[in-house]
Amino acid sequence: MAGRVLAGGRQLGREPPGARGLTGLAGATLKSSYDAVVIGAGHNGLVAASYLQQAGFDTAVVERRHVVGGAAITEEIVPGFKFSRASYVLSLLRPQIYKDLELKKFGLKLYPRDPYSFNPLPSDGSVSRPPPSLLLGLDMQENQRSIAWFSARDAKAYAEYVQLMEKLAWAVEPLIDAPPPDVPGFHGGPLGSRLRAAKSFLPALSCVRRLGKDLPKFYELLTAPTTKILDRWFESEPLKATLATDSVIGAMVSPRTPGSGYVLLHHVMGELEGVKGMWAYVEGGMGAVSTCMAKCAISRGASIFTEAEVQQVLVDGTGRSTGVVLCGGTEVRSKVVLSNATPHVTFTQLTPQDALPADFLREVSQIDYTSPVTKINVAVDRLPNFLAAPTERAGQAMAHHRCSIHLNTWDMACLDRGYHEALQGAPSTRPMMELCIPSALDPTLAPPGSHVVSLFTQYTPYLLAGGRAWTQADREAYGDRVFDCIEEYAPGFKSSVIGREILTPADLEREFGLTGGNIFHGAMSLDQLYFTRPVASHVSYRSPVRGLYLCGSGAHPGGGVMGSAGRNGALVAVADCKRR
Secondary structure, eight states: OTTEEETTSOBOOOOOOOOOTTBOGGGOBOOSEEEEEEEOOBHHHHHHHHHHHHTTOOEEEEOSSSSSBTTSOEEEEETTEEEEOSOOOBOOSOHHHHHHTTTTTTTOOEEEOSSOEEEEOOOOSOSSSOOOEEEEOSOHHHHHHHHHTTOHHHHHHHHHHHHHHHHHHHHHHHHHTSOOOOHHHHHSSOHHHHHHHHHTTHHHHHHHHHHGGGHHHHHHHHHSOHHHHHHHHOOOHHHHHHHHHHHHTTSSOOTTSTTHHHHHHHTTOOEETTEETOOEEETTOTHHHHHHHHHHHHHTTOEEESSOOEEEEEEOTTSBEEEEEETTSOEEEEEEEEEOSOHHIIIIIISOGGGSOHHHHHHHHTOOOOOOOEEEEEEESSOOOBTTBOOSSTTOOOGGGGSEEEESOSSHHHHHHHHHHHHTTOOOSSOEEEEEOGGGTOGGGSSTTOEEEEEEEEOOOSSBGGGBOOOHHHHHHHHHHHHHHHHHHSTTTGGGEEEEEEEOHHHHHHHHOOGGGOTTSSOOOGGGSGGGSSBTTBOTTBOSSBTEEEOSTTSTTOSSSOOHHHHHHHHHHHHHHHHO
């Protein structure tokens, strides 16, 4: 329960959920065998279950925690306040999955955010005028007016920049929605297998065709530091820093790190209900996304069991997975097993080590899970009042309250400083923050007049200097530092706080099974993408154990609430079974 703290340091406890035995959601009873077992009811596991069941596979999902959703959950950690404890905003969910799972039919309601980004600058001490700020949204003319306050040249360049980024994101879509090419299958095996493998290269060819003459620009974006890309386009630091946050968020990299540009692209791939670039809050918090996915899977016949932790994947003498053993000894047999856990958990904790090649285990041990993220969830009794955009009427949300509010992002150098501090084992002295107030749009999350505040902060190391684990005092000190920074932008914030929860990288690992606290199930660096995700010797969701697949963010295409890994992993497993 570390990290759950009310104002003043009082622990906020929660009674452990009552044991449900082997009775699942919607009254399902655990059977001794299924066609497929999915480990973990995170969003990718739930997506996989729906596609497996649709293909005729009798499917069971077994989840360690008492609630479905993995990191996409809603929990009431302060009485009366409902928090998206980890993941907190929706955009990257693939349109095909959104449609196939009929999420709107199952009750998903979105609150689109427009504008979507607000970057207030610190006060210079002047009382005669408010500090400047940058507000960005879907209206290009409004964006250009906001940017022009800092640079008329940048305002003109911004439209062209967005156009290019949108084209690159569109070009990459075929890669996101399909497994990586089957390179081993193309170079060996019978002719039929080689022909099937050849077809797996078609999405990559489609991507190249879409890129056309912009292929060199795409390659540069993949390999260059974000600073190089943005310095070429713009001159104003607040704009560059605002854009640069998307290249480092969730990643232990600096904007000066080569290859950081891909994460920038990863975060502009979003689309909701046909609107490119739309980001939205979900009514009821991110747990509502998972709940709707679970309803879809159940409606198709899948069974979902919470408080059903997997102890081990069963592997027979021929090297094939035959099911799982739950903690407590219950065996569940299945033709295939799909793991939504991280590759580290799947292959070093759940799979018998003698069933895996030593070279593969060595590759798995080298996956980078470094995380810079500390998530802070806060209950407040009023909206923050920012010096850069004073509240017009007390208690009434303004446009910027509905945005992602970027703090301590006045230039790219401040992001780089925070990164280097964390490398030395020290939390950033001026943490980069993305502050969101979903209750400014969704009134179901907090009592009238009060609000929930989500703080996605970095840079913070997994272990402090000297290899020391975080103590509760360390968490509190960091939380106080973050709140002191917010106070500079919005005086009175600290006095509005009712309660808070502080989740360091180690806490995110413990609570949600995110190895290293990494929200992407592994760093999104170029050496851990596409052909090499999770490792170079095994892609396309398959593992060295026949019948054991990955379906989580540790597989292609990586992290975010996308659902692609769940869908693709399920379709690969189904196709393999049909070819047996």
